[in-house]
Amino acid sequence: MNGPPLLEARDLSVRHVRRSGWLSRRASTEVLRGVSLQLAAGEKLAVVGESGSGKSTLVRALLRLIRPHAGQALIAGSDLAILTPAELRVQRRRVQLVFQDPVASLNPAMTVSQIVAEPLRAEGGHSVDARGERVVAQLAAVGIGADFLARRPQQLSGGQAQRVALARALIARPQALICDEPVSALDMSLRAQVLQLLADQCRQRQLAMLFVTHDLSAARLLCDRVLVLCRGEVVEAATTEELFSRPQHPYTRALLDSMLSVDGPRAISSSS
């Protein structure tokens, strides 16, 4: 597995600029400060942070959905800043997104089959029949039957909607998946299922995954490496094993201490 990493951030910094009032000067807050990360093919990296840590900003900056004020975002070695819009669209297809709120991430004006077919349509070169077949196959792979094809997002439960969103992300055969809190909006009993599904799909397709979460236990379940983000900065980067057994940064320790377990507060840190 040589060559450039699939997804890379080099000293990525993002500022939110806002004008606070009429005639006032522009105030800027730095939401992301010099974040660097690399995601190799087939690798699973977790970005763990609490609200305000800048993790959602990082996701958007990585795909150049927002413009960083310094640093570079690269997909497969090519700097997104210097690509033409058409080239950028091609590079972005290597990476797909799964969002936190599954219902908001599906277009309410479309049916399930239209939603899932959309990436193929963007790619072009598929006949209507071929598209339909792949949509059905992909939905089946994530556990959604053909009777759901004509439904609309409002008619789906949270778990079903998240499966449909995953099908959409996977159908154009990306090389990496970015999951932004994919299970935090779901009921407890569904979380394990959806996480398991994510893990299975990644293994079968040898997908790389950037898993963005506030939940350390989910990060441990899925990922090889963990990056801890605090107020826009990476405070710790380690393998999952290391992070859980020997956390270095006080913030990481605070996070570990605040993990809840059904078997009492101490049970987690003492196991594994």
Next chain:
Amino acid sequence: MATEAPLLQLQGYSLLRAGSAPVLQDLSFHVGRGEILGVVGESGSGKSQLLLSLLGIAMRDARATGSCLFDGVQLVGATEPVYRSLRGRRIAMLFQDPLLSWNPYLTIGRQLAEVLQVHRDLPRRAAEASAAAALSSVGLVDTQRLLHQYPHELSGGMRQRAMLAMAVLAEPDLLLADEPTTALDATTQIAILDLLARLRERGMSVLLVTHDLGVVARVADRVVVMRSGRIVEQGATAGLLRQPASDYTRELLSAARQIERKESGP
């Protein structure tokens, strides 16, 4: 103490809606004095409706039957004045989203002082002094400045702490908490849960509704597990989590343990 009746006692309590399945069906449980009772259920289990109906603000076309005794007062069929005399003063509520439960146009201080003026008839000055005291009792610092800030100027955790301060300001006997930590960060969640545990030491009872068994394991004395408006099982927290009697609870536990990466079941 053992002979004293529990603070809240439900017996065959149901919430019915014309033309649809009952929202709550045949609930029987109690909340003791100085006890935290965890009510666990997933979306659609009716746990939020339970809290609202206890305050007499359930859906308009719904009707409660059975018995619900709060400190000897029958709440089923109680009139609006009876509820009003309880709400805020003896039964307080803590909502999931701390931003939605504040009035965005008033300072934190004004809103806290208002509670005191209404429920304890304090003059404005004295009310502000005890508001500041209440804020520091939930672990907030720089309370004088906080009193003059607006809700949106606070972080989510601070807002929920301040909300808790407001809820306990009138020293209610029972606190109804609807997923009070779900919208918060893990580190803040722990702090709020510990605050609830401290309030219990002061003799307050808490009905804590949550979907997270980890939260229950951390603070609740006893647990009620709900599903589709019915009670699946109830019991002391430690025992129930170690040896659940129902399949449903076992499923919930194994789902939670699967994420925690541990073997399911004993």
Next chain:
Amino acid sequence: MKVVPRTSVVLLTFLVLAAIVVPWLSPHDYFTPDWNAMDLPPTFSHGHLLGTDYLGRDLLVRLAWGCRISLLVAVAASLISLTIGVTWGAVAGYLGGRVDTVMMRTVDVLYSVPFTPLVVVLTVLFGRDLMLLFIAIGAVSWLDIARVVRAQTQSLAQREFVIAAEVSGLHPMAILWRHIAPNLVGVVIVWLTLTIPTVILTEAFLSYLGLGAQSPLTSLGVMLADGAAQMRSRPLLLVCPAVVLIVLVYCCNRIGDALRVRHGN
């Protein structure tokens, strides 16, 4: 609140059908003066059910024609402004940045142009023409929908399904067309039903000033102006178009309101 304002729908349908059908059924037309039947009160004898005006033209037929023209102007002008406004607003809202600034400042500038003097000037320059009326009204009322659509588009563009479409490499114009436009339909329909009555009133107002439909062609506004001139001797000439106008505008507003409530949820 009722979901469907049934009375309003029925009344509006009746008015529209009547406006279309009455001129066919009646033996009279709207433009030929009849010197033997001037200023008749309502009578069955010659089929002048509502009487005639000072040139002996049948009031009922003229009323139907007035209704036709008013509705035609309203619908045409609304569609013109809909096309311009939705495109303008959606493009500005979706592309954002400098494009947005330029486009929306243009809207602001046009807003400040006084409408009535503009129409007067246009009429003086190009003469009285129904087409001019469409364009004048359409050119002004698109400003509102452009603003509404821009705001809606901006909020839709932040939504995750739009981001998902961007990431799957869809062309921006395809995103606009396939993902944003369908979600604007609700807002646009509501705007349309609330704008049509406004345009009917505007047309009536302009015609009343003599800037609208040209005689012998008529519209509700023209009829109101004629009726007002003879209000003491022939109150019916004023009352009939006034009632039709009120009912028309009221029904459209009720339906628009109901739609707004439904799409608000």
